[in-house]
Amino acid sequence: MTVFSETHCVHRPHWSLARTWLLEPARPGFTSALSSEADVVVLDIEDGLPDAEKPAGRHAVAEYLHGDGRAWVRISSAGTPDWHADLDAVAAAPGLAGVMLAKSVSAHDVVSTAQRLPAGTPVVALVESALGIESALEIARSCARIAFGIGDFRRDTGMCADPMVLAYPRARLVIASRAAGLPAPIDGPTLRVNAADLARDTEVAKAAGMTGRLCLDGGHAAAINRLLSPSPDEIDSARATLARLDAPTSHYDGSAGPTRARAESVLDLAAKLGVL
Template identity: 60%
Template sequence: MTIDTVDSVRCENAARPAHDVARTWLLTPGRPDGNADFARAERSAADVVVLDLEDGLPDALKPEGRRAVRDWLGSHHAWVRVSPAATAEWSADLLALADAPGLRGVMLAKAETVTDVAATAGRLGAGIPIVALIESAIGLESALEIARHPACVRLAFGLGDFRRDTGIADDPVALAYPRTRLTVASRAARLPGPIDGPTLRGAETRLRDDTETTQSTGMTGRLCLDPAHAGVINSLMSPSADEIADARATVHRLGGGGSVYDGSDLPALGRAQALLQRAERLGLSAGA
């Protein structure tokens, strides 16, 4: 598969979608010498840039990496992935991020209990949103409780660590259960659809199929490791012009409720209205 580079670079003045509808969450290692990579991520088509202080940063580089990320957030905006709760690295991460003016939110690695989210929210202060990464069997079992914490704005699937913890194969059928369970937990907690794991660098031939799998399980975003993947994922995970046109026709036909003729019409109307709302939130033309 050749990555389509059209719309792969964000216009300097283009606004990113809000985190509740964001499709691509680009993880960028928070390295001490990472300013060029941070800038490249900022220019990419990714909806959300996440500077990574956890797995993307070797332990020996973490102290200097934290300083680099903190300095960057003095004049730029980004999310930050922080280490698992109650660890020494987590405490150091949050100390480095305290009152950083450009901090948009944090992605909490390996969340396993609602206490993990509560403790992180307590350290960050009110108003900082948290995406909880579910990366273990324990985390999956606690997903609904985690999702219901007021500071948690979305769930995300830490695919690699989840497979390591459970021994589940890298197969869409085998992984359908955890994916759909996160979708159901998100919906039950009245959160947006969850964020799926990434396609690895160098695996571009899988990018389209992986993203279609994400959509089939009700997830509405993906982690991203390569800026070049962002434009493709955004395109695939956005309502198409045909879908928007069909939704508008459905709303026109059923919008007043008078044309409803069987029990499937109101659900169809609800899906159409939700699609048009999402298209509008993403800055797409609902009049196309």
């Protein structure tokens, strides 16, 4: 998909391949974020706004989506008064590209949301609690993709941000997504105050098997996109691996199949992202 602005155009992959999901609070001027380098811009009418600003935010997003605008929207957790109000505001908007559902804890949360939306509207389930992690496979079987809400998860469980500590919940989401046939999950964001950790955090997400990240600052998008895309070295290595396996003298053993599949997946992803 290519998005045009007055100054430049941005090529964005399909949401199933999206690396950066920019959460943009629905305050005046939010449309400027639509020309960012993020693969997906999510207009945030949940935690991105104080309670007092949510009615105005809903109205602004609904007006934009009923006009010429198109975007994803993050809505409040299922069954809450804010969830009802959010869906009342945006569900029928022709410009609604998809919904990110906050604090998902069950398949029912996702299904009840999808039932309020036009058929085929993708729902990304934000898993942000211990209960959500324990229900990961159930949630994955009902949604389009899973995202990890690290901040609320840490608040719920008391866990720190150390990658070793969060390895288990990340692994649960990656395995559940794969088992349900979904794209790999979306990791949580790097806070603006921790911008120095952006590269490290992104490498952690990639090593865990995640292929996207939430983003709170449009300025982080380019670095995340680059780090979550196959690098020139990875592409060269994949090509060399396939050439070696295809050589007449190639020695095949029990690892040849997985090795070939990994190399092919690198080149396939690079082609889809336009970095081959």
